[in-house]
Amino acid sequence: MRIDLHTHSTASDGTDTPAELVRNAAAAGLDVVALTDHDTVRGHAAAIAALPEGLTLVTGAELSCRIDGVGLHMLAYLFDPDEPELARARELVRDDRVPRARTMVRKLQDLGVPVEWEQVARIAGDGSVGRPHIATALVELGVVGTVSDAFTPEWLADGGRAYAEKYELDPFDAIRLVKAAGGVTVFAHPAAVKRGEVVPESSMARLAAAGLDGIEVDHMDHDEPTRAGLRGLARDLGLLTTGSSDYHGSRKTVGLGECTTDPEIYGEITRRATGAFPVPGAGGPRPA
Structure with missing residues (x-):
């Protein structure tokens, strides 16, 4: 079972439409794919309508957060998209x-x-x-x-010459809001140092204590020693570990399913979620 829990479509900054994304996920041999556009759920309906038979969609979003001056992304899975407080928080981020x-x-x-x-x-x-x-x-x-x-200090990286701050959620608020909406939270690419300053382990421990469910370990921006360190940290903090492509279509070189999540971890995520359920595909034939 091949599971990719972090992808983007044209609803945010990917190059595949939601329909193209799910078709491409099926063609790549995935069994489960999560659509996690930045701070929006706008692509979910189109993805569900085009979902090929044999592919399951996990609905989600990647929430923009900041802690102690350091930016971070929080993957939120299977929350109720109509829960008003979380919807307002996403809108504030999008509007900025x-x-x-x-x-x-x-x-x-x-x-x-x-x-x-x-x-x-x-x-x-x-x-x-x-x-x-x-x-x-x-x-x-x-x-x-x-x-x-x-994405370097010369141009657009955090603190770079052309960088500008935006409204971002407090991650503790994000965890609270997602949980109140029945969802599950995973800290995306927590050690991607090439993107800029990363959140220290002490802050990750605080997030775990506040109810964070997991951390994304297997990711293109993490080398093998980093992944091993994150797995050890996850064990110490009692966190789930996921893997995913962070697929953006042609905007990045990574392909769908380049990193995947263990089926047992996926099962635990779905067990914890109460706001929404994975959607089995029936919208069209699975690509050969």
Whole structure:
């Protein structure tokens, strides 16, 4: 059983539509895929409508948070999307994305980069605009070679020359809100040092004590020694360990199912969730 619990569509900063994503997940041989767009559930209905037979969809979102000045992403699974307090929190984060992106565009212009807001808006389309869309604009302009190359202190990394802060949730509030909505929380790529400063283990222990369910261990941004260290930390803190691709379509080189979650861990996540249930596919034939 192959399970990928972290993917993105055009509802945020991926390049596959939700329908394309689930079809591509089935073609990649996945049995379970989670759609976890940034701070939004807007892609869920289209993904469910196109879900091929034999593929199960886990509904979720990746919530933008910050603790002690350090940004982190919180994967939230199988929560009630209509729970009003969590819905309002997601809306606050989404509403700040456009002003923040406009500020980063202005900072890039001040640095001599000929980027325009219209270019970034075109790239984002109907999705929630974010740094990957601005990074794609920099690739189009030949400023950097890849999207990943834009996430450096020179450009868009946390604290970088063109970085701008946005409204983000307190992770303790995020855990409380997701649990109140019947969901399960997993700290995404907690040791991805190339993205910028990471949350220290002492803060991770505090999050575990507050009800965090797990940490994402097997991820493209974690090397093998890092993964081993995270597994040890998870054992010490009583946390689940997941693995996933963090797939963004053509915006990143990682493929669907490049990292996966153990079926027993997936089973525990579904047992803990009460806000929603995994959706079995029946919307179309499974690709050969």
